[in-house]
Amino acid sequence: xxxxxxxxxxxxxxxxxxxxxxxxxxxxxxxxxxxxxxxxxxxxxxxxxxxxxxxxxxxxxxxxxxxxxxxxxxxxxxxxxxxxxxxxxxxxxxxxxxxxxxxxxxxxxxxxxxxxxxxxxxxxxxxxxxxxxxxxxxxxxxxxxxxxxxxxxxxxxxxxxxxxxxxxxxxxxxxxxxxxxxxxxxxxxxxxxxxxxxxxxxxxxxxxxxxxxxxxxxxxxxxxxxxxxxxxxxxxxxxxxxxxxxxxxxxxxxxxxxxxxxxxxxxxxxxxxxxxxxxxxxxxxxxx
Amino acid sequence: xxxxxxxxxxxxxxxxxxxxxxxxxxxxxxxxxxxxxxxxxxxxxxxxxxxxxxxxxxxxxxxxxxxxxxxxxxxxxxxxxxxxxxxxxxxxxxxxxxxxxxxxxxxxxxxxxxxxxxxxxxxxxxxxxxxxxxxxxxxxxxxxxxxxxxxxxxxxxxxxxxxxxxxxxxxxxxxxxxxxxxxxxxxxxxxxxxxxxxxxxxxxxxxxxxxxxxxxxxxxxxxxxxxxxxxxxxxxxxxxxxxxxxxxxxxxxxxxxxxxxxxxxxxxxxxxxxxxxxxxxxxxxxxxxxxxxxxxxxxxxxxxxxxxxxxxxxxxxxxxxxxxxxxxxxxxxxxxxxxxxxxxxxxxxxxxxxxxxxxxxxxxxxxxxxxxxx
Ligand SMILES: Cc1cc2nc3c(=O)[nH]c(=O)nc-3n(C[C@H](O)[C@H](O)[C@H](O)COP(=O)(O)OP(=O)(O)OC[C@H]3O[C@@H](n4cnc5c(N)ncnc54)[C@H](O)[C@@H]3O)c2cc1C
Ligand code: SF4
Ligand code: SF4
Ligand code: FES
Numbered sequence: 001x002x003x004x005x006x007x008x009x010x011x012x013x014x015x016x017x018x019x020x021x022x023x024x025x026x027x028x029x030x031x032x033x034x035x036x037x038x039x040x041x042x043x044x045x046x047x048x049x050x051x052x053x054x055x056x057x058x059x060x061x062x063x064x065x066x067x068x069x070x071x072x073x074x075x076x077x078x079x080x081x082x083x084x085x086x087x088x089x090x091x092x093x094x095x096x097x098x099x100x101x102x103x104x105x106x107x108x109x110x111x112x113x114x115x116x117x118x119x120x121x122x123x124x125x126x127x128x129x130x131x132x133x134x135x136x137x138x139x140x141x142x143x144x145x146x147x148x149x150x151x152x153x154x155x156x157x158x159x160x161x162x163x164x165x166x167x168x169x170x171x172x173x174x175x176x177x178x179x180x181x182x183x184x185x186x187x188x189x190x191x192x193x194x195x196x197x198x199x200x201x202x203x204x205x206x207x208x209x210x211x212x213x214x215x216x217x218x219x220x221x222x223x224x225x226x227x228x229x230x231x232x233x234x235x236x237x238x239x240x241x242x243x244x245x246x247x248x249x250x251x252x253x254x255x256x257x258x259x260x261x262x263x264x265x266x267x268x269x270x271x272x273x274x275x276x277x278x279x280x281x282x283x284x285x286x287x288x
Numbered sequence: 289x290x291x292x293x294x295x296x297x298x299x300x301x302x303x304x305x306x307x308x309x310x311x312x313x314x315x316x317x318x319x320x321x322x323x324x325x326x327x328x329x330x331x332x333x334x335x336x337x338x339x340x341x342x343x344x345x346x347x348x349x350x351x352x353x354x355x356x357x358x359x360x361x362x363x364x365x366x367x368x369x370x371x372x373x374x375x376x377x378x379x380x381x382x383x384x385x386x387x388x389x390x391x392x393x394x395x396x397x398x399x400x401x402x403x404x405x406x407x408x409x410x411x412x413x414x415x416x417x418x419x420x421x422x423x424x425x426x427x428x429x430x431x432x433x434x435x436x437x438x439x440x441x442x443x444x445x446x447x448x449x450x451x452x453x454x455x456x457x458x459x460x461x462x463x464x465x466x467x468x469x470x471x472x473x474x475x476x477x478x479x480x481x482x483x484x485x486x487x488x489x490x491x492x493x494x495x496x497x498x499x500x501x502x503x504x505x506x507x508x509x510x511x512x513x514x515x516x517x518x519x520x521x522x523x524x525x526x527x528x529x530x531x532x533x534x535x536x537x538x539x540x541x542x543x544x545x546x547x548x549x550x551x552x553x554x555x556x557x558x559x560x561x562x563x564x565x566x567x568x569x570x571x572x573x574x575x576x577x578x579x580x581x582x583x584x585x586x587x588x589x590x591x592x593x594x595x596x597x598x599x600x601x602x603x604x605x606x607x608x609x610x611x612x613x614x615x616x617x618x619x620x621x622x623x624x625x626x627x628x629x630x631x632x633x634x635x636x637x638x639x640x641x642x643x644x645x646x647x648x649x650x651x652x653x654x655x656x657x658x659x660x661x662x
Contacts (some may be wrong), residue, residue, distance in 0.1 A: 062582055249600055
């Protein structure tokens with residue numbers, strides 16, 4: 001019988017849940033319990049056609065273990081090698097953490113929304129990250145570095161629990177030389193730590209912002225993002241210029257499994273990057 | 289009697305016993321018939337062979353947390369409402385292998401599931417359930433991503449619908465504007481009268497299936513009797529839901545004390561999502577053989593009432609029954625509309641009947657409206 005959705009396209013037996021095979025080219029320890037994996041698709045056609053935008057993610061799969069959502073943390077300008085920064089957080093990420101160069105992994109993607117790198121051209125950017133939250137923002141930084149003059153003032157406010165939890169520290173100098181003001185803090189310092197101690201939102205006090213021309217991009221624990229939004233609003237940055245990347249349990253990434261729902265949004269489709277003005281009625285509601 | 293086929297959208301009268309001939313024609317055309325039948329003191333959906341398998345002479349009594357079969361005063365084939373099953377168990381099976389993987393010399397071979405799905409003829413689909421199938425279409429094949437497993441089953445389905453002559457105490461299809469009359473999305477739609485079936489032709493496939501079946505053009509008398517049967521069912525709808533202020537009334541009351549109140553009664557057992565014909569949520573199980581040389585991914589039905597549903601490492605975004613019930617109700621009646629342009633509730637009443645503690649979706653909306661509380 002006929003309905004609007006039974007078009008000939010349906011007949012294509014392409015299952016969006018089927019992974020492609022990729023080979024691990026390189027594994028680089030990046031922080032405590034966190035490694036950066038470089039992946040290359042086995043299929044040359046997939047390798048040639050794959051493109052992604054800063055903020056999007058892939059589903060990574062290991063047979064018998066499961067599948068997890070992991071952001072792309074490499075340069076979107078070099079889509080032939082996929083960089084994923086993965087923290088050992090549980091059963092699947094631990095199994096992935098045991099893989100070595102040459103091993104095979106399943107990949108499907110890219111999924112989800114992107115950071116508004118085009119929309120914010122010409123404006124100042126405050127990039128705020130907590131812990132592993134810097135992973136989906138690294139592609140933003142790498143993209144900006146390639147066309148630094150397209151943006152105004154660019155600040156990175158980054159914090160982690162301890163110095164050993166900070167990601168990409170070996171790249172900070174390069175980012176600074178490229179014209180990004182990198183401000184770093186940790187919750188708990190240790191003897192050798194010479195930097196700032198305190199939570200990320202406090203870093204807002206160290207910067208001067210012209211609220212009329214500034215956008216905020218934030219990723220980290222939800223509680224951190226709540227305070228970031230508070231600080232941004234206090235500096236009269238408009239709600240619709242605040243973007244956050246959200247996380248929910250994900251089992252499909254294509255809108256079928258229902259797990260990632262956040263009110264009317266499917267985080268896997270309309271997110272993970274969401275405009276604060278659009279989700280404000282739901283954001284911060286207890287256990288929502 | 290006529291030798292030619294009736295045209296689409298025509299209504300014809302057919303002797304009741306001829307329904308068997310329709311079944312035979314469907315089977316000859318390669319369909320597997322599924323329809324209502326009595327099992328374990330309930331009317332369930334299962335494979336059927338013929339008229340004998342239908343719950344002829346049975347009706348049901350439904351109330352919150354109450355379902356009982358009893359003898360009907362008439363000897364009709366379709367004098368009951370919807371039971372605990374719905375058609376989603378055939379179109380969106382609760383357990384389905386997505387693919388298997390063989391590991392060999394460091395690489396893998398991925399084999400998609402390739403068993404061709406059965407070609408189903410659904411017998412006795414009620415208006416609310418036709419609407420529910422349309423809703424699952426939007427969810428599973430209506431966006432840029434399409435579920436090929438659902439599509440493969442769905443596009444072959446033959447829908448033999450039935451207009452309700454008997455509406456239950458937990459039904460509210462009229463409020464949700466889905467029934468009791470079937471208005472589209474069927475191949476054939478029956479209205480059962482004491483002496484005949486009035487058959488509305490919904491598609492070419494429907495007309496063809498009538499083939500050698502004796503039929504006559506419906507008379508004004510037959511059409512009048514049929515519409516009175518449906519009107520009576522509509523009057524019988526036992527529950528009602530005001531929908532004018534949805535979704536706003538739910539979005540505006542996400543912190544209502546009513547969520548705490550319902551959480552003291554709700555067991556978070558997931559029965560409501562299991563019986564609901566539109567709930568689509570799934571999770572995936574990963575299994576491997578002992579030597580880990582092969583593995584499978586199996587998609588299984590899931591529910592937002594299961595605690596693990598919203599697990600994230602080091603936490604859970606909906607740890608309380610209050611938050612899970614709120615997700616269920618706001619999804620059904622509010623966010624579903626934003627997501628798919630339609631309510632997620634068709635008013636079938638299953639969640640009311642099969643809730644072990646008799647929580648009523650209709651009453652909960654009323655209570656939130658009355659209490660407010662933001
Ligand atoms: C859009 C998005 C991007 C992400 N990007 C990264 C990243 O770049 N690097 C990184 O290390 N982590 C990232 N995560 C988190 C990562 O998905 C979880 O750490 C991972 O799923 C944990 O799985 P596990 O099996 O190891 O843990 P367990 O606690 O054993 O989890 C069991 C299952 O629950 C689900 N699950 C658990 N936690 C999460 C979670 N936080 N988000 C979604 N599903 C979850 C997964 O299906 C997982 O397999 C991202 C999550 C999302 C939603
Ligand atoms: S929410 Fe209840 S009444 Fe509505 S469609 Fe689902 S089971 Fe039927
Ligand atoms: S109500 Fe719950 S189980 Fe049903 S579709 Fe919505 S999230 Fe899924
Ligand atoms: S992850 Fe399955 S619906 Fe979003």
